Amino acid sequence: MTPAGSLLIADDLHKAYGPTVALDGAEFSIHPGEVVAVMGPSGSGKSTLLHCLAGIVPPDSGSIVYNGREMATMSDAERSALRRSEFGFVFQFGQLVPELTCVENVALPLRLNGTSRKEAERTALTWMERLEVDDLRGKRPGEVSGGQGQRVAVARALVTSPRVLFADEPTGALDSLNGERVMDLLTDAARSTNAAVVLVTHEARVAAYSDREIVVRDGKSRDMERVV
Amino acid sequence: MTLRGWAGDLAMGVRFAFAGGREGWTRAVLTAVGVGLGVALLLLTTAIPSALSARNQRGTDRDDFTYSTKAMPKADDTLVIAGTDTTFRGTDVRGRLVEPEGTKAPLPPGVGTFPGKGEMVVSPALRKLLDSGSGRMLRDRIPYRVVGTIGQAGLIGPAELAYYAGATGLENHLASGSVERIDYFGPSKQHTPDKLDPILLLLVMIIFVVLLLPVGVFIAAAVRFGGERRDRRLAALRLVGADGRMARRIAGGEALAGALLGLVLGTVFFLAGRQLAAVLVVRDISVFPSDLNPSPALVALVVVAVPAAAVLVTLFALRGVVIEPLGVVRTARPPRRRLWWRLLLPLAGLALLYPMIGQGDRNGNFNEWMVIGGTVLLLVGVTALLPWVVEAVVSRLDAGSVSWQLAIRRLQLSSGSAARMVNGIAVAVAGAIALQMLFAGVEHDYTKDTTNDLSRAQMQVYVRGDVPLDEAARQFAATKGVQRASAISQGSLGDRAKEADTSMEVAAGTCAELREVARLSSCRDGDVFVVKGSNYDAKARELTTAGRTLYFDPAYTGSTHHTVAWKVSPGIKAAAEREDPTGYARGGLLFTPAALPAGAMAGLVQQVYVSLKPSVPDADDHVRNTAARLDPLADVNTMAASRTSLQFRSIRTGLFVGATCVLMLIGASLLVSQLEQLRERKKLLSSLVAFGTRRRTLSLSVLWQTAVPIGLGLALASVVGLTLGAVLLRMTGETVTVDWTSVLSMTAIGAGVVLAVTVLSLPPLLRLMRPEGLRTE
Amino acid sequence: MSIGHTLLGLLESGPRHGYDLKRTFDEKFGHDRPLHYGQVYSTMSRLLKNGLVEVDGIEAGGGPERKRYAITDAGVTDVERWLATPEAPEPYLQSTLYTKVVLALLTHRNAADILDTQRAEHLRMMRILTDRKRRGDLADQLICDHALFHLEADLRWLELTAARLDRLAEVVAR
Structure with missing residues (x-):
């Protein structure tokens, strides 16, 4: 896989949290519409790689180029704006605001972008229908099951029609049936909007939803396409 | 349930509070710090009366007034x-x-x-x-x-x-x-201590209630710190077989642990604060640490009441909560708060206060218990009404911007805890508004307007007569920062050298100086004038018959000083009255320097009126230095437009000091619970930032989340405070006027606390929003 | 898989022709490998010989596929016994992959590469199965899941071995 035509390219990333080295020369690239699994044992730096790629955490060194722009040259506000409008996120848990209803949670990214409440909630509802959770609109996250909540989270990640969807162990807290359902819906929705998906997981069966995988070990990434 | 069982469960709770690992410790310490601050303030407040009386005691022990008209003879022991x-x-x-x-x-x-x-x-x-x-x-x-x-x-x-x-x-x-x-230091034999008048006593009682009540509310809030984590622990206890009642009592035991540790910390804080008192000067008042001794009875009360209250509050807070083995279930939709019993408290308070109306007017006594009870009920009514008000208002609010939406939805879900947070501030503000109103209403009774004319002079200096007449005025005029100085010498003139039957005022000065105190048509050195139209007219007529001999500075019993005789000369001119800068219109005789008999000056006191240049710093202190140089016994007064009763002023000072402490304490508790809440939402905050939420949005939502309940709390506090203030004013027989500046300033202080809490919680908030929060431990 | 028992089981619901049996078998179980007619014929004649089935009738034109078979009582008993007997769990003690890894270590070749190559291959297969599962019906899903779980187990072993390569190298070198 060549970086040419890639939407998001990272090269030689280094990142340490105090004495703990999380990334030690990691590389990454992804095309529009591609689903790439990031695998590796726990503590290998998978999540850190995702955080760097998404502009949440600045790497200590190395370059990340999104859509032709070097992320390091962007201000924090610009990166936040990027995350709001071009990226979507699904995490393992703790991401839905417990006080807001499901539809308000899904509409939140749109509202952060300045869309009116009515408009945002209408769009949110179409995505909830797509993820088959529209009947939960008035419920609060505490009142729905884990699988339903995660689907609400996926709807929220997709509601802005992001160009890259970052998913960090999106099925980590779910049983295999619910996990599969979430993965089905997530990848279908991403493919239909030509969004790239960065899928961090340690589960092979979740990774199997990807087009290709890279393995992170001790902060170094290895593109498995090139191995074969 | 036997007493033994109770004690066992409580003890187990105490053990859990400390054995819960780092999390348990943090919670226990947090509670203890909160309770400790409250206890320290309680002890401090209860120590204030003893400190003030010790202070007063030493004050009278060094009294050096005889209050005796009879001069004491010189002796070996004088x-x-x-x-x-x-x-x-x-x-x-x-x-x-x-x-x-x-x-x-x-x-x-x-x-x-x-x-x-x-x-x-x-x-x-x-x-x-x-x-x-x-x-x-x-x-x-x-x-x-x-x-x-x-x-x-x-x-x-x-x-x-x-x-x-x-x-x-x-x-x-x-x-x-x-x-x-x-021949001794200490209170004069004739001296009787001033008795606090009933209105001042009322003020003191209200101040204590107003200061101590928020502390109580604060302690009640402090024992509920970290409630959400505790819930999980209680559920785990149910899982291993504790029944619901046991779990509740164990929770009570945990609160007890925090309260007991809080008592210890409170003692430490108090002792530390006592040392701090030595270096702290508040409005000219400083206190020796050793004077701050709370009375044993009050200490015993604090030691018993605080832990007991902690357990009771916890048990009360757990009503409507079902502790299940798999988690704590708050009755899904808590029953809507009912209004009637909440209204009952303030109404009962009003009912208790009502019979007291007008008591202060008839110089009667207030029934202390009814006043305190009524005030307490009225103020506690705020804490009962506020949750209802917050719930009622918040449930009707609709989401606007994202930050507003986040805040409102959170408040809607937990309006009770929001109300609890601001209860203390609301009570303090309500009490303070009522007090300010009472103060403003009765202030004029304790403040006397003086007759001083500040446009003519701002300082008045008395210098003894052995300083040459013109010398004093000249020296003051030459003092840095002095615009103008004019001197007048004054004394008395009697019909006999000793034991005079009749005497009148006499003043001496240059023509210009005499014109400051009387209206003269013409004046030359050597002239003598008699002031017409004053109270002294009759005496003056009688004494100023030509040829009569009068005596300067006549002596009375025991005094042995020398007097100077003066023969009334013919040709005394008439002068008209004029008020001097202190507003006094003098009568009697006026002498120009040449007319004054030799040696008469020594019996006169020079009074110098000084007007200052407002632009010169320390001008008044330069004047005092000049006065001391001229005469170590010189008496210097700064003239003011009004004079407030000293007793009244010190009570008012006490209120300011107390209110400041209480509001700071409550601010601290707000901050603690705010931070705790934020920490529990660390992951959520990080993920919100991850998907691009502006920090400003989150900060604003934190502000709204505090500002909305506080705004409601302040509104309610204003209503209750004004009501209480009006009732108190009626009790003292004053006309009811709303002191809007004090209402505004008190609410502004409350609002300032919110702002400060928000600002102080921003750095931790920003830190919590860092993406590190996303890392899984 | 025992084709004999499977065919026998299919006959329990009623007599069938040989071609009918093959078609039903292929539909239900033969996802990857359809049966040959020869397999059906040889199996049926074995069952016939053992008295587990009997010929119910022959259509005109002859040939084994034209015969109609029916199950005998002995056949029913045999199916019952087969179903009741648990399958011996596969002990997976003989692993080619393990042999490869140890050999690589002994000859100082890169064992991690072997594991990674295998890993990629496994995941490629899992991707194909996942894709098929998403398009297929419930039967497809169950069969693919069976395979996916096994592959996942292999992958876990690969991960674990990769993590322990250093220690393995020490043991092997001893």
Whole structure:
């Protein structure tokens, strides 16, 4: 896989949290519409790689180029704006605001972008229908099951029609049936909007939803396409 | 349930509080710090009466007034003492000149040996001030050599500025009023302590209620710190077989642990704060740490009531909560708060206060218990009504911007805890508004408007007569910062040298100076005038018959000084009255310098009116220095438009100090619960930031989340405060007027606390929003 | 898989022709490998010989596929016994992959590469199965899941071995 035509390219990333080295020369690239699994044992730096790629955490060194722009040259506000409008996120848990209803949670990214409440909630509802959770609109996250909540989270990640969807162990807290359902819906929705998906997981069966995988070990990434 | 069972469960809770690992510890310590702060404030407040009385005691122990009209003869055990109090940069300095007349002369409290002439003993605070650069000007005023220190027994507070300086020849000034001969220090035999009048007593009672109630509310809130984590632990207890009641009691035990630790911490804080009191000067008041001794009964009450309250509050808070083995279930939709019983409390309070209306007017007594009970009920009514108000209002609010939406939705879900957070502030503000109103209403009773005309002079100096007449005025006029100085010498003129039957006022000065105190048609040096149209008219007519001999400064019983005779000359001119800068219109005779008989000056006191240049800093202190140079016994007054009763002023001071402490304490508790709440949402905050939420949005939502309940709390507090204030005013028989500035200033302080809490919680908030929060542990 | 028992089981619901049996078998179980007619014929004649089935009738034209078979009582008993007997769990003690890894270590070749190559291959297969599962019906899903779980187990072993390569190298070198 060549970086040419890639939407998001990272090269030689280094990142340490105090004495703990999380990334030690990691590389990454992804095309529009591609689903790439990031695998590796726990503590290998998978999540850190995702955080760097998404502009949440600045790497200590190395370059990340999104859509032709070097992320390091962007201000924090610009990166936040990027995350709001071009990226979507699904995490393992703790991401839905417990006080807001499901539809308000899904509409939140749109509202952060300045869309009116009515408009945002209408769009949110179409995505909830797509993820088959529209009947939960008035419920609060505490009142729905884990699988339903995660689907609400996926709807929220997709509601802005992001160009890259970052998913960090999106099925980590779910049983295999619910996990599969979430993965089905997530990848279908991403493919239909030509969004790239960065899928961090340690589960092979979740990774199997990807087009290709890279393995992170001790902060170094290895593109498995090139191995074969 | 047996008592043994209860004790067992509570003990288990205590153990859990400390054995819960790091999390358990944090919670217990947090609670303990909160309770500790409250306990410290309780102890401090209960110690204030004893501190004030110790202070008063030492104050009267060094009294040096005889209140006697009879002069005491010189003896082996007498002391002549002169008051030379002064003011330096707005701070009072207590000064005394002492001259022992024998070996058995009484030593002032706190002084080991008498200072010799030109020497002085000083308080530690004064020594420090004199040694510092800023005290140089004062050094010039009291140029004596420091030879010793005044001990604690002779001072009312550690920050008091005081000195005793040795002097000679004071005896000659015994008649001047500020010099006395005494044979002991301490309260005069005729002296009876002032009794606090019922309205002042009412104020003190209300102040205590207003200050202590928020502390109670605060302690109640503090024992509920970290409730959400505790819930998980309680559920785990149910899982291993504890029944619901046991779990509740264990929860009570945990609160008890926090409260007990809080008592210990509170004692430590109190002792530390007591030491701090030595260096803290609030509005000229400083307190010796050893004076701050709470009375044993009150301490016992605190020790018993605080832990008991902690357990009861916890049990009360757990009503409507089902502790299940798999988690704590708050009854899914808590029953809507009912209004009626919440209204009952303030209404009962009003009912108790109602019979007191008008009592202050008829000089009657207030029933202390009814006043305190009524006030407490009315203020506690705020804490009962506020949750209802918050719930009622918040459930009707709809989401606007994202930050508003986040805040409102959170409030809708947990309006109770939001209300609990601001209860303390609401009670404090309601009480403070009522008090301010009461103060504003009765203030004029305790504030006397003076007749001073500040446009003519701002200071008035009395200098004894042996300073040449024109010299004093000239020296003051030459003093830095003085615009104008005019002197007038005054005294009395009697019909006999000793034991005069009739006497009248007399004043001497240049024509220009005399024109300050009377209207003269024409004036030349050598003229004598008689003022017409004053109260002295009759006496003046009688005494000023030509050829009669009158005596300057006639002597009375015991006084042995020399008097000067003057033969009434013909050709006394008439003058008309004019008010002097202090608003006094004098009568009697006026002399120009040439008309004054030789030696008469010594019996007169020079009064110098000084007007200052407002632009010169320390002008008043320069004037005081000049006065001290001219005459160590000079009396300097700063003229003011009004004079407030000292007692009243110190009560008001107490209120300000207390209210500040309480609001700061509550601010601290708000901050703690705010931070705790934020920490519990660390992951959520990080993920919100991850998907691009602006920090501003989150910060604003934190602000709304505090501001909305506080805004409601302040509104309710204003209503209750105004009601209570109106009732209190009616009780004192004053007309009810709303003091809007105090309402606004109190609510502004409340709002300031919110702002401060939000600002202080921003750095931790920003830290929590860092993406590190996303890392899975 | 025992084709004999499977065919026998299919006959329990009623007599069938040979071609009918093959079609039903292929539909239900033969996802990857359809049966040959020869397999059906040889199996049926074995069952016939053992008295587990009997010929119910023959259509005109002859040939084994034209015969109609029916199950006998002995056949029913046999199916019952087969179903009741648990399958012996596969102990997976003989692993080619393990052999490869140890050999690589002994000859100082890169064992991690071997594991990674295998890993990629496994995941490629899992991707194909996942894709098929998403398009297929419930039967497809169950069969693919069976395979996916096994592959996942292999992958876990690969991960674990990769993590322990250093220690393995020490043991092997001893």
